[in-house]
Amino acid sequence: MPLGFEYRCDACDYEWMLFSTGLSIGPTQWGFRKFTCFSCQTFLSISKTIDRNSWKVWLENNQSSLINNTLLNELKVEIDRRLDNARGLTPVKLDFNSMRCPTCQKDDLLELPFGEHPMRCPQCLTLSGNSINNDRLSIYRFE
Numbered sequence: 059m060p061l062g063f064e065y066r067c068d069a070c071d072y073e074w075m076l077f078s079t080g081l082s083i084g085p086t087q088w089g090f091r092k093f094t095c096f097s098c099q100t101f102l103s104i105s106k107t108i109d110r111n112s113w114k115v116w117l118e119n120n121q122s123s124l125i126n127n128t129l130l131n132e133l134k135v136e137i138d139r140r141l142d143n144a145r146g147l148t149p150v151k152l153d154f155n156s157m158r159c160p161t162c163q164k165d166d167l168l169e170l171p172f173g174e175h176p177m178r179c180p181q182c183l184t185l186s187g188n189s190i191n192n193d194r195l196s197i198y199r200f201e
């Protein structure tokens with residue numbers, strides 16, 4: 059069940075609600091980097107490194123979720139390209155630094171933890187949105 063977060067903008071007093079979206083690229087059990095969109099509350103987990111075999115296995119189970127999203131599919135193509143340039147089963151590092159958010163496609167994903175940064179207000183577009191139901195943060199579980 060999606061959990062909604064209510065925000066209020068410190069700059070213009072606008073109030074809105076967001077529901078989290080959790081996405082991942084590649085297996086995450088051996089370490090991952092987590093990116094956050096502070097406009098739409100999307101969390102994107104990306105494997106730190108990937109090798110040809112684990113990428114292939116992961117794709118078999120998850121490819122459908124990538125194909126429906128242009129930006130996720132672009133990341134997939136980029137990972138394919140890097141693996142094609144690697145020798146044999148050598149893992150490659152997925153050192154992406156800036157990415158457009160695959161959900162709202164408007165903001166960039168940041169590698170800052172959720173909650174450490176105000177959200178972007180959909181009305182005045184400044185980063186001034188603070189949660190007005192902080193108590194719910196404590197029961198929210200990351201994937």
Ligand SMILES: [Zn+2]
Pocket residue numbers: 095096097098099100159160161162163164165
């Ligand atoms: Zn977004």
Ligand SMILES: [Zn+2]
Pocket residue numbers: 067068069070071072179180181182183184186
């Ligand atoms: Zn605002």
